[in-house]
Amino acid sequence: xxxxxxxxxVLAGGVGGAKLADGLARILPPExxxxxxxxxxxxxxxxxxxxxxxxxxxxxxxxxxxxxxGWGVAGDTTAxxxxxxxxxxDVWFRLGDQDIATHLxxxxxxxxxxxxxxxxxxxxxxxxVLHPILPMTDAAVETMIDTVEYGELPFQTYFVxxxxxxxxxxxxxxxxxxxxxxxxxxxxxxxxDAIIIAPSNPWLSLAPMLSVKPFSELLIxxxxxxxxxxxxxxxxxxxxxxxxxxxxxxxxxxxxxxAEYYGALINxxxxxxxxxxxxxxxxxxxxTNTIMQNQIDREHLAQLILRWITSEVWD
Amino acid sequence: xxxxxxxxxVLAGGVGGAKLADGLARILPPExxxxxxxxxxxxxxxxxxxxxxxxxxxxxxxxxxxxxxGWGVAGDTTAxxxxxxxxxxDVWFRLGDQDIATHLxxxxxxxxxxxxxxxxxxxxxxxxVLHPILPMTDAAVETMIDTVEYGELPFQTYFVxxxxxxxxxxxxxxxxxxxxxxxxxxxxxxxxDAIIIAPSNPWLSLAPMLSVKPFSELLIxxxxxxxxxxxxxxxxxxxxxxxxxxxxxxxxxxxxxxAEYYGALINxxxxxxxxxxxxxxxxxxxxTNTIMQNQIDREHLAQLILRWITSEVWD
Numbered sequence: 001x002x003x004x005x006x007x008x009x010v011l012a013g014g015v016g017g018a019k020l021a022d023g024l025a026r027i028l029p030p031e032x033x034x035x036x037x038x039x040x041x042x043x044x045x046x047x048x049x050x051x052x053x054x055x056x057x058x059x060x061x062x063x064x065x066x067x068x069x070g071w072g073v074a075g076d077t078t079a080x081x082x083x084x085x086x087x088x089x090d091v092w093f094r095l096g097d098q099d100i101a102t103h104l105x106x107x108x109x110x111x112x113x114x115x116x117x118x119x120x121x122x123x124x125x126x127x128x129v130l131h132p133i134l135p136m137t138d139a140a141v142e143t144m145i146d147t148v149e150y151g152e153l154p155f156q157t158y159f160v161x162x163x164x165x166x167x168x169x170x171x172x173x174x175x176x177x178x179x180x181x182x183x184x185x186x187x188x189x190x191x192x193d194a195i196i197i198a199p200s201n202p203w204l205s206l207a208p209m210l211s212v213k214p215f216s217e218l219l220i221x222x223x224x225x226x227x228x229x230x231x232x233x234x235x236x237x238x239x240x241x242x243x244x245x246x247x248x249x250x251x252x253x254x255x256x257x258x259a260e261y262y263g264a265l266i267n268x269x270x271x272x273x274x275x276x277x278x279x280x281x282x283x284x285x286x287x288t289n290t291i292m293q294n295q296i297d298r299e300h301l302a303q304l305i306l307r308w309i310t311s312e313v314w315d
Numbered sequence: 316x317x318x319x320x321x322x323x324x325v326l327a328g329g330v331g332g333a334k335l336a337d338g339l340a341r342i343l344p345p346e347x348x349x350x351x352x353x354x355x356x357x358x359x360x361x362x363x364x365x366x367x368x369x370x371x372x373x374x375x376x377x378x379x380x381x382x383x384x385g386w387g388v389a390g391d392t393t394a395x396x397x398x399x400x401x402x403x404x405d406v407w408f409r410l411g412d413q414d415i416a417t418h419l420x421x422x423x424x425x426x427x428x429x430x431x432x433x434x435x436x437x438x439x440x441x442x443x444v445l446h447p448i449l450p451m452t453d454a455a456v457e458t459m460i461d462t463v464e465y466g467e468l469p470f471q472t473y474f475v476x477x478x479x480x481x482x483x484x485x486x487x488x489x490x491x492x493x494x495x496x497x498x499x500x501x502x503x504x505x506x507x508d509a510i511i512i513a514p515s516n517p518w519l520s521l522a523p524m525l526s527v528k529p530f531s532e533l534l535i536x537x538x539x540x541x542x543x544x545x546x547x548x549x550x551x552x553x554x555x556x557x558x559x560x561x562x563x564x565x566x567x568x569x570x571x572x573x574a575e576y577y578g579a580l581i582n583x584x585x586x587x588x589x590x591x592x593x594x595x596x597x598x599x600x601x602x603t604n605t606i607m608q609n610q611i612d613r614e615h616l617a618q619l620i621l622r623w624i625t626s627e628v629w630d
Contacts, residue, residue, distance in 0.1 A: 047362065047423040077394050083416030087441045097412045101398030108362040126402045 005310060006032060009192040013038045013205020014053045015070035015239055016231055017198035018060035019292045021131075023302030024196070025061050026295075030130035034188040035061075038200070039116070039135045040143035040173055040208030043156050045093055046084075048103035049110055052156075053205065054120055054135055055102055062127040070239070073098040092161045117182045134188065136209040139179035143208050146170040155204070164241035168248045171203060176211035181218070189218040194309050197228035199290060201242045202261050203249070210265070219265055225314045227268030227305070229290060230255035234274040238291065256280055267314060270305055284312055320625060321347060324507040328353045328520020329368045330385035330554055331546055332513035333375035334607045336446075338617030339511070340376055341610075345445035349503040350376075353515070354431070354450045355458035355488055355523030358471050360408055361399075363418035364425055367471075368520065369435055369450055370417055377442040385554070388413040407476040432497045449503065451524040454494035458523050461485040470519070479556040483563045486518060491526035496533070504533040509624050512543035514605060516557045517576050518564070525580070534580055540629045542583030542620070544605060545570035549589040553606065571595055582629060585620055599627055 008028055012021050012035055021035045035057055042051045052071065059065035059073055066072040076096030084091050095103075102123060109119040115138040124133050145158040147166035158166060181189070189195070197206060210216045219226055232255045237243040243253045251257045255271040256278045262269075269283045272290040286308045292298045323343055327336050327350055336350045350372055357366045367386065374380035374388055381387040391411030399406050410418075417438060424434040430453040439448050460473040462481035473481060496504070504510070512521060525531045534541055547570045552558040558568045566572045570586040571593045577584075583599040591602045601623040607613045 046419040047426055048419070073398070077392065077412070079392050079394065079412030080415045080419070083388070083413035084420070087416060087420055087438060089420070097392070097394035097415075098398035100395045100412075100415060101402060104361040104363070104395070105399070105402055105404070111362060123402060 005194050005306065007034070007188070007191045008032060008194045008196065008306075009034050009036060009188050010196045010198055011036050011200075011206060011209060012053070012057055012198040013200030014041075014056045016292075017053070017200040017205060018057045018065070018070070019298050020196070020198040020229060020302060021057055021133075022060045022295070023292070023298030023300070024306075025131045026299045027302050027306065028131075030132070033131050034192075035131060035133045036136055036185055036188065036209065037133060038205040038208050039137065040141050040204070041155050041159070042140070043142070043154060045156075046095075047107065048100070049107045049116075050093075050103055051106065051116070051120075051135070054133065055099070057133050058120070058124045058127065058129060061129045061131060061133065062124070064127065072096050093156060094160075115182065117184050132184070132188075134182065134184050136181065136185060136215070137179045137212045138182050139175060139212075141176045141179045141208055141212060142174045143204060144172050144174050146172075159204075159241070164244065168245045170249070171207075173208045173211040176208070179212045181212050181215055186214075186218065189215070189222075192222065192224060194225045195219060195222070195227070196305060196309075197226075197262070197266065199229040199231040199238065201231060201237075201240060201245075202228075202258055203245055204241070206262075216265065223315055225268050225309045225312070226266045227270060227284075227286075227309065228258070228262050228266045229301075229305070230258050230269065230271040230275070232258050233272040233290060254278060259283060268309070268312070270308075284314075320509050320621065322349070322503070322506045323347060323509045323511065323621075324349050324351060324503050325511045325513055326351050326515075326521060326524060327368070327372055327513040328515030329356075329371045331607075332368070332515040332520060333372045333380070333385070334613050335511070335513040335544065335617060336372055336448075337375045337610070338607070338613030338615070339621075340446045341614045342617055342621065343446075345447070348446050349507075350446060350448045351451055351500055351503065351524065352448060353520040353523050354452065355456050355519070356470050356474070357455070358457070358469060360471075361410075362422065363415070364422045365408075365418055366421065366431070366435075366450070369448065370414070372448050373435070373439045373442065373444060376444045376446060376448065377439070379442065387411050408471060409475075430497065432499050447499070447503075449497065449499050451496065451500060451530070452494045452527045453497050454490060454527075456491045456494045456523055456527060457489045458519060459487050459489050461487075474519075474556070479559065483560045485564070486522075488523045488526040491523070494527045496527050496530055501529075501533065504530070504537075507537065507539060509540045510534060510537070510542070511620060511624075512541075512577070512581065514544040514546040514553065516546060516552075516555060516560075517543075517573055518560060519556070521577075531580065538630055540583050540624045540627070541581045542585060542599075542601075542624060543574070543577050543581045544616075544620070545573050545584065545586040545590070547573050548587040548605060569593060574598060583624070583627070585623075599629075
């Protein structure tokens with residue numbers, strides 16, 4: 001019996017996650033789709049709370065994202081950044097001028113005691129985004145990268161300052177032991193009739209979410225489709241450090257290793273045609289072209305995944 | 316016997332004060348001139364500490380001030396402000412993108428416990444300004460304007476949001492009862508052999524300073540030239556609300572009323588040729604062209620004032 005989807009939840013990191021979320025948002029109305037976003041990359045910088053993944057998803061769904069980078073605001077300038085340089089600052093993190101407006105409004109609201117979830121819902125609404133984009137938690141969870149060269153580094157130092165070149169020995173999600181999913185996230189997961197894990201980095205985007213209580217429990221106990229889209233295609237990452245860090249952490253750099261890493265968390269797996277020879281065990285699978293080069297690709301992939309989910313029987 | 320000036324202190328508000336301070340800085344080396352600046356206009360805005368007069372003086376001495384406005388950075392853009400508007404913000408206070416770099420660095424340092432004096436000395440040094448520019452105090456002193464139309468307003472609401480159109484009934488300097496001059500300001504005043512009050516607004520720029528302990532005492536007890544330059548010329552203000560507020564507070568709008576307002580605080584008064592018929596009692600006076608339309612005017616006026624001060628005998 002075909003499933004009718006009323007509440008889809010997509011779990012997303014940055015650029016790749018934003019693309020699939022955007023594809024889904026073009027098909028599903030706001031009341032049928034919730035995007036839950038990694039906040040493990042968030043940090044304070046020049047007194048501003050910066051939430052790279054939330055902003056990437058928000059800008060993407062608002063249609064204002066920079067199409068070349070996949071993050072930041074299209075056509076943004078860097079006058080503040082240049083002025084910081086004149087003050088002698090080592091400006092390793094790009095701050096767009098329009099982007100700074102987002103950071104200022106968010107930071108002021110957080111300092112006034114508003115929850116991140118509330119702030120972001122307000123900001124996204126003002127940009128005309130109606131599908132709820134929820135931070136995975138209102139608490140501070142910070143992805144920390146243990147590296148061979150520099151010891152433990154905060155995520156942005158590893159990722160942006162050192163351009164993910166240090167060798168990763170391990171990682172942890174500082175603060176997650178005290179972090180709880182927000183009421184909005186809990187409700188979305190409880191009401192979900194399908195959960196899609198976007199082709200984001202499992203270790204850097206998804207694992208931080210799963211480290212927050214009771215995220216994993218809410219997922220695993222549900223008899224609904226819980227499907228992940230592989231961020232690894234043909235032995236490499238579509239974008240970012242996923243392939244490099246998998247090798248460093250001792251995994252095979254394959255879609256199959258991603259499926260195994262997610263383990264019992266998922267009961268379905270989507271991977272690329274280029275990897276069609278891989279055998280994925282213990283899960284329903286769907287093989288298709290997963291590369292999203294433009295908006296048509298996004299919507300198409302989202303459509304195919306939704307059709308596949310509704311055509312299978314899940315238990 | 317002619318006086319040789321080793322330590323000149325100039326007390327300044329915004330644009331007018333910055334111009335005279337700049338003229339003096341072009342004549343006196345850094346070790347012979349200290350600029351003390353009003354901070355009664357400072358406020359928090361979008362989580363940033365904004366210090367309009369300090370920045371105006373710093374940008375002016377750094378040679379980067381917007382020549383048309385007399386404040387802000389020349390050629391600055393407003394991309395962040397436009398983005399704030401897109402978020403539905405009522406952006407009544409102009410925030411330049413380059414200017415925001417100053418606000419961010421200052422705010423972060425203040426949040427980290429640095430004193431405003433220390434932050435500003437660091438920032439001005441990075442812009443190549445060697446003459447010390449000192450905030451009147453490191454404490455928060457907020458000029459509050461009591462208006463007929465709206466009751467009491469914070470200064471920037473009165474000044475920028477309502478463009479100083481409300482009728483002023485009175486004003487106070489909130490926080491001044493607990494504010495003390497910084498060690499740097501105290502030392503500068505104690506070591507001064509001449510104090511020049513720039514042609515800034517007596518009520519909005521100078522009185523806030525005088526409200527801070529032991530500012531007035533340090534001035535009055537000194538047997539040195541303490542000269543003010545009139546901001547009122549020919550019955551009107553060179554810039555800003557000085558004339559309007561004088562009328563509203565019941566003063567004659569004349570240079571003479573300014574001299575009387577300063578009273579025993581000053582023993583010398585500089586006013587404009589256009590007011591040469593005015594008799595100023597109980598003070599040494601110097602009448603000259605006080606309008607500074609360009610940098611030559613600034614330096615010329617500064618030169619004339621210093622020559623006059625050194626040619627008179629003060630007690």
